[in-house]
Each structure stands twice: as C-alpha cells, then as structure tokens.
Amino acid sequence: MKNRLSCFTAVLLASVCILYAAVHTDFDHKADFRKYHTYSWIAVQSGETPWQSRIGGAVDLALSAKGWTKVESGGDAAISAFGRTTEKDTLETFYTGFPGWGWRAAWWGGMGTETTQVIPERVGNLTVDIFDGSTKQLIFRGQASDTLSNRVDKNDKRMEHSVEEMFKKFPPRERD
Numbered sequence: 467m468k469n470r471l472s473c474f475t476a477v478l479l480a481s482v483c484i485l486y487a488a489v490h491t492d493f494d495h496k497a498d499f500r501k502y503h504t505y506s507w508i509a510v511q512s513g514e515t516p517w518q519s520r521i522g523g524a525v526d527l528a529l530s531a532k533g534w535t536k537v538e539s540g541g542d543a544a545i546s547a548f549g550r551t552t553e554k555d556t557l558e559t560f561y562t563g564f565p566g567w568g569w570r571a572a573w574w575g576g577m578g579t580e581t582t583q584v585i586p587e588r589v590g591n592l593t594v595d596i597f598d599g600s601t602k603q604l605i606f607r608g609q610a611s612d613t614l615s616n617r618v619d620k621n622d623k624r625m626e627h628s629v630e631e632m633f634k635k636f637p638p639r640e641r642d
Contacts, residue, residue, distance in 0.1 A: 489610045489631040491638070497598065497605040499637035505534055505596070506541035512549035517625075521547050524626050525594055528633035543605070544597045549625075551590050558583050590621065592628055608632030 493499075510522045525547060526536055534543075559582040596606040610628035 489628055491608045491632055493606045493638040502542040504537045504541040505543040505545050506537050506539050508544050508546040510547045517549050521549050524629040528629050532636055542599050544599050547594045549592045594632060
C-alpha cells in the first residue's frame with residue numbers, strides 16, 4: 467500500500483510539473499515602472515494565426531489587471547510577443563531481465579535486454595518583451611517554455627497560466 471501511495475504521489479508531482487511551464491522574468495533595475503500607464507503593441511508573432519490573438523489577449527488581460535491601458539499607438543511602453551514551437555527529443559530506456567531480477571539483471575550484465583526509444587516532444591516557447599515607449603530600451607522580458615499537448619484546450623490553459631505567472635509580480639520593484 468505504501469509503495470502504491472508513493473508511486474501515485476510521484477506521478478501526481480510529475481503531472482503538476484508538466485502542467486505548469488517554466489517561467490522566467492527579468493527587468494531593467496533602473497527603470498521606474500511607476501511612470502508607465504499605457505502600452506501599445508509592436509507585434510505578436512506566432513507560427514499559427516489563432517495563437518497570435520490568444521497570446522495578445524492573455525497579455526492584454528494581465529496588463530489591464532495591473533492598471534495598464536492599451537492604446538493604438540504612442541503608449542508609455544511598447545510590447546512585442548513571440549510564440550514558437552520546437553521539437554525536443556527525450557530518450558526513454560526500458561530494461562528487461564530474468565524474472566525476479568528485473569532491472570538488476572540488465573544492470574549487472576546478466577540475462578536481459580535494454581531498449582531505448584527516442585520520443586519527440588513539441589515544446590512551446592513564449593517571449594514577451596516590454597520596451598520604454600520613448601527610448602525604445604528593453605525594460606522587461608518574460609519567457610515561458612512548456613511541453614505541448616495534442617489538445618488545444620490544454621495548450622490554451624498552459625499559455626494563459628504562463629502569462630499569469632509572467633505578470634504575477636508585475637510591475638517589478640527594486641528589492642530593498
């Protein structure tokens with residue numbers, strides 16, 4: 467029973483890690499984010515057209531929740547977002563051995579075989595850059611990376627969660 471519980475816990479933790487993207491942010495520590503109240507879009511680029519509006523909508527929602535207002539042009543800040551997918555290979559190795567020995571037989575060179583498979587995974591990456599509207603200097607960058615599902619609704623939720631995480635502590639403040 468204890469073994470089943472620990473196995474279930476491991477699978478649950480792995481699922482949670484896969485569900486949430488790796489999100490990283492960085493910002494210009496000299497920028498005074500209190501002076502930014504409006505923003506305009508430079509561009510949203512994605513390999514697929516439907517994702518452009520989804521990415522733009524998620525960023526708009528996150529920024530409006532922080533009190534920023536979208537304007538057609540001439541905003542205090544200018545934003546660009548780039549979404550792309552890449553393929554990453556994962557190696558999975560399976561060992562078989564003499565009954566009762568399992569992986570030990572293969573590990574110690576006894577009776578058994580090993581099989582390694584290359585499993586291709588699609589990985590979605592999203593980068594959101596915010597520039598100062600007048601100086602054109604980069605003041606904030608958010609990046610997210612996650613394994614994609616074959617289901618669009620899951621990918622939508624992952625992208626929305628990634629954008630939420632990017633802007634969770636936005637606008638950044640210098641630590642005392």
